[in-house]
Amino acid sequence: MLNLILFGPPGAGKGTHSIKLSEKYKLVHLSTGDIFRSEIANKTNLGLEAKSFIDKGKLVPDEVVLNMLFSFMDKHLDENGFVFDGFPRTIVQADKFGKMLEDRKISVSTVVSLEVNEEELITRLVKRGLASGRTDDTEEVIRHRLEVYNEQTKPLLEYYNKKNLLHTVYGVGSVDTIFEEICNVIEKNVKGKYDLI
Ligand code: AMP
Numbered sequence: 001m002l003n004l005i006l007f008g009p010p011g012a013g014k015g016t017h018s019i020k021l022s023e024k025y026k027l028v029h030l031s032t033g034d035i036f037r038s039e040i041a042n043k044t045n046l047g048l049e050a051k052s053f054i055d056k057g058k059l060v061p062d063e064v065v066l067n068m069l070f071s072f073m074d075k076h077l078d079e080n081g082f083v084f085d086g087f088p089r090t091i092v093q094a095d096k097f098g099k100m101l102e103d104r105k106i107s108v109s110t111v112v113s114l115e116v117n118e119e120e121l122i123t124r125l126v127k128r129g130l131a132s133g134r135t136d137d138t139e140e141v142i143r144h145r146l147e148v149y150n151e152q153t154k155p156l157l158e159y160y161n162k163k164n165l166l167h168t169v170y171g172v173g174s175v176d177t178i179f180e181e182i183c184n185v186i187e188k189n190v191k192g193k194y195d196l197i
Contacts, residue, residue, distance in 0.1 A: 001077075001079075001080065001081040001082070001106050001109075002025060002027060002080060002081035002109050002190065003081050003082050003084070003101070003106065003107065003108050003109050004021060004025075004027070004081070004082070004083045004084065004109060004110060004111075004112065004186065005084045005087075005088075005108055005110075005111040005112070005160075005165075006018050006021065006083060006084065006085050006112055006114070006182075007111055007112065007113040007114070007156065007157070007160075007166075008113055008114035008115070008116065008171065009116065009118075009121055009146060009149045009153075009154075010121065010125060010142070010145045010146065010149060011116065011120075011121035011122075011124040011125040011128070011142075012114040012115075012116045012121065012171050013114055013116070013171050013175070013178065014031075014085045014086060014114060015031060015033075015034075015085060016175060017114070017175075017178065017179055017182055018031065018083045018085035020179050021083045021182070021183075021186075022083045024183065025080065025081070025083075025186075026080050027079070027080055027081045027082055027083050028076045028079050028080075028081070028082045028083070029082075029083050029085060030069070030072060030073070030082050030083065030084050030085065030087065031085040031086050031087075032060075032065055032068070032069060032085075032086045032087045032089075033054075033085075033086045034085075035068060035072065036050040036051075036054060036060065040054075046064070046068065049064060050064065054135075054136055055135050055136060055141070056141070056144070057136055057141040057142070057144035057145040057148060058144075058148065059089055059090065059148060059152060062090055062092045062093050062096070065087070065089075065093060066093060066096050066097070066100075069087060069097070070100055073100075077104065077106075081109070088156060089152065089153045089156075090152050090153065090156075091155060091156065091159060094156055094159055094160075108160075108163075108165055109189075109190045110165055110167060110185070110186060110189045110190055111160045111165045111166050111167065112167050112168075112169055112182050112185055112186065113157060113166060113167065113168045113169070114169055114171035114178075114182075115168055115169070115170050115171055116171040116172055117172075118146060120172060121142075121146065122139070122142055122143070122146075125137050125142045126138075126139055126142065129142075167185045167189060169181045169182050169185060
């Protein structure tokens, strides 16, 4: 399986590029944020629980995210692989995820981190909030989400770097140019291991 993690702060472009990667390499796009938003729209218990955290810009508790992710993944293990978008977001998630993959004899193929400066992130997210009405894309909540990213999620850069899995792409510029760069990084680092590339 080709299992890609697209990493980065809120607003870095993970959603846009994950969709493009899933189409190009025929992978399942797994966005934990999208799953939560769909659960909220369907007013499920999971959605109700997640909404109280999401609206404040906080992370949903690890156990809730992991249970949801594992049950989603187990339904798709016969596919080519996954693009993980917005997961993992804490060291606990990454550790438990690693063990879960090991149990199923699969692994993370590579991690691509999108680098975008904070002012640009805020501008993009405020604009997205105006267009989409996402309740967590207001300036106050955005600033809190960036703090949460810096405190709880950013340490994963070092975590995956130590495992020699981390690659960085500059995420400002045209979508096509950035996407080409992401694909170059992936093909350079996983070439030969997978038939689909
Ligand atoms: P996103 O669409 O990835 O920006 O996620 C929107 C919100 O969903 C986040 O701000 C969190 O509240 C929640 N969320 C998504 N993925 C995770 C995760 N892996 N761990 C904890 N909370 C998450």
